[in-house]
Amino acid sequence: MDISTLKEAGLTEGEIKVYLALLELGSSTTGPIVEKSRIARSIIYQILEKLMQKGLVSVITKEKTKYFQAAEPNKILDYIDEREERLQENKEMIEKLLPELELKQKMAVKSATNMYFGYKGIRTAHEHLYLKLKKGESYDYMGVPAFQPEEQHLYWKRDHVRRIKAKIKTRILFNIDADQNTLKNRNSYWGVDARYMPEGIRTPACFAIFKDTTIIILQSPHALAVEIINQDIADSFQAYFEEFWKRSEPFKPNP
Template sequence: MNTEILEQIGLSKNEIKIYFTLLELEQSTATPIVKKSGIPNSKVYPTIDKLIRRGLVSYVIKNNVKYFQASDPKNLIEFLNNKEKLIAQQKGEIEKLIPEIERKRKLAKEKQEATIYESIDGVKAAFNNILNTIPQGQEYYVFTLGEELGREDLRRFFRDYHKKRIEKKIKVNLIANEKIREIFSKYHKYKGMIIRYSKQNLPTGIFIYEDCVMTVVWQGEPTAFVIKSKNNADRYRDFFKEIWKTAKP
């Protein structure tokens, strides 16, 4: 008899052997089962216990001795029915877990990338990357630089940069320190730029766009640090918007 289907529904080889052995013996103690099935005595009792729990074997006690017997073969259908019920229950539990699993998967999947741009040409490339990353018509957020914005080379740099930005119709919301209002209002007012000033001691040289946060340092050799992380960018964006509420035009 081909018993492969019984393995497919979850019975072990030992369970199948003992079940068919009991069908032949009708009613038996453990010793004849060991002899006929060829299964060691140490494994017979645990296997019989499993079959009892599955409803495929029962027993009677005669003179304080257990006699085991195979249950009606139709109980195999009941065994399958019970498995179906359990699977349906487990499926329901898994369906409840899926949103949480997906959330964890999404968080785990998100990679945090860090890129460093060195030298003036490197920083220019980093700024060009902002314009290449942001879709046309969208906006980004800036905690501007400090008094170094008065430098002629930086004024030239930002004139060229904002010309490209305006061509792409990208908007920028910018917060500057109140201390540099005069410099900023004189040299750094461009189309599509909304500026507000704050007296708070805020970070400077921070550019928040899409899933990225770029920090620019101009002292010494110009350097730009770009971290790509949605969570990080969202936190900076939320912080910016909170400061924006109290900053003054």
């Protein structure tokens, strides 16, 4: 007999074996049930209890001995109907809970902080943007310092070539004391809008912002980068950047 349909109805293999055994035995004590179903004696009462809860087995006591009997097979349909009703009730309860569950998911803060040392460390942190940004997206830098070692300038030039191949754009706000030739060079690349920070604003550290990531970069006295992965923090720094960007002006080199 194919018992897969009974399994799909919600009965376990053990329950099916016991129920089928009782159909053949009629009213019976546990001994013949164990022998017929080949279910271990240690769990036979547990299975019979579950079948009684499902309305598929009844029990009577005669002379202090329990006799179990299978309910009519059509009772399986009643059990399925009751199970479907409970599932529908559970579905409706879950539907009511969904807004609360979704809110909890949104409130879960996914955060990580990483530190990188030296100029190679700064480059490692910076290059994480290529793992997160897609073609047509962009990243922002603000507070870029005037001084950077020549090797770092050479790195940025190579990186702009890579950025162009990836079709990623960037906006850069340099500190006011940055050399004009540096801004001229950066603006010569596709997808770059490099400007000076608004008058009177200068930061020892610079900040890169993309997606859920903020990188705080300090060039001297010891080069290091602190990478913060947190959407709320990234959104906060992005808001600062947008405010400074509004107050900045397109770069125009002095004659």
